[in-house]
Amino acid sequence: MNKSIGPKDKRNKYEYKFLKEIVESVSSKFNRDHLHVSDVLVELESPVQQVKLLLDVGCDDVVHMVGIHGPTEVGKTTLAIAIYNSIADHFEASCFLENVRETSNKDGLQRVQSILLSKTVGEIKLTNWRKGIPMIKHKLKQKKVLLILDDVDEHKQLQAIIGSPDWFGRGSRVIITTQDEHLLALHNIKKTYMLRELSKKHALQLLTQKAF
Template sequence: MFRYESKFIKKIVKVIDDKLSRIRTPFTGASYLIGIDSRVQNINSWLNDGSTDVGIVLVNGIGGIGKTTIAKFVYNLNHRRFEGSCFLEDVRETSKKPNGLVQLQSKFLRDILSGRKVKVHSVSEGINKIRDAITCKRVLLVLDDVDDMDQIRAIFGRRDWFFPGSKIIITTRYAQLLRERELSIYNIYNVHSLNVDESLELFNLHAFGQDQPREGYMKLSKRIADRSGGLPLALQTLGSSLYGRDMDVWESTLDKLVDIPQNEVFKKLRISYDALQDNHDQNLFLHIACFFVGKEKDYIVRILDGCDFFTIVGIENLVDRCLVTIGEDKVVKMHQMICSMGREIVRLESKDPEKRNRLWRDKDSFDVLK
């Protein structure tokens, strides 16, 4: 009888622990977590699989799709199950700062050593101290927004340094990391856009403070949510910017979005464009955004190879940066907000259409030719 009572008590403790972990969390996540449970289910199962392997999962997707939100949510739920844990946020931006990698190393050491400060004077010294620290305890590590293997190497040189059962989550918009032999990644989670119902609900929560629109706003809400392409960042920023605004402002905003993306979304998405390795790939991206979305890859290769592009390898580089995808039908696809971002880059070249490198709007082309 005691054995069954013991099991029952453990179950009660686990349920309470799960509920408390949602309350006592180290990170404040997004205001509204629409569709989050289904998106974190696989990662949660992986975190609690009881394996003694050192597991790595790569959370991959375009900017603003919700990678960091997902990582924070699963970290909040699970960090207390490990002997040590650390969430390194904005790795890409931090690594650009003077001694940025050393700052990341110092935070990692401080977190997994329960707040004890460890002086780190160089990246190589930090790597050695991290190796000594992670070999003796099971840890959960999140590396958020990684775009270069050197950022990962500065935190852990080798996977087998970690204590058995440790887990590592890496969020990135750079799919090339999938092919890095050093990571030996066995788990990949591609984050997809919100569906139609989720998009509308998230937009309404930010635009009205409720999951249903105000009377008379349903059609406009649907059109703006559809224009956002299921991108949570776009839905949040547009919804917040339209909160309390009159209907004529909504209609004007919708007209503007056809040609000009919302600025915060544009800046977030442009990071992937700016990270392309050279102007060849940048120009290739702009050509596709303006003229070739929805066209077959072979057709695009035939046209642009004739314009002195190295199209095949260029498209692969765009896929690596989550700027385009290739469907099973070999059609080149692009998220509509990324397409808008590319066209906005071209529009910003000049106020005068005749001074831009590309024209895709009928009206602009007609005016220039006239």
């Protein structure tokens, strides 16, 4: 004999589903891994705000790619990490690819591509970087992602990892840090921020922190 489901049972079912969705949403935000950032964010409060304006995170109709460039040891990576931590919760998936130059030179571009895919969609083994390009496009085309490429020094790295904005879903944001401003122009990245050299006082603070 079939037992009919009453209004109360239906209501309980809907309430359970609603609460489950809330828990999953909140859990995903609290479980987001934030990166360690230097306790001494010397002179970076203003740059963080300026780069965030360039990113325009609230606009989900477009994909923005922003370049941060400047001399070595001025805090480009620290700046990128601070921005990552402050906006990562606005995205479905996020990935901070550190030391792109070192990793690609040592293990090949496919290693960098594999790290990106594993952090955003799951573990995927790649045999070469040419196979990684269509895989990235296919897997991330419909996903709103935050991606940071740190310490890029060759155009082929950008071509293999973030070929064009349409590789990623609407609302995605990509940040590239590099010493080479011309590299950004070569990849048609129009939104850029130059991080200038630190004052002697703050440079000494940063040097002291690193030394001890």
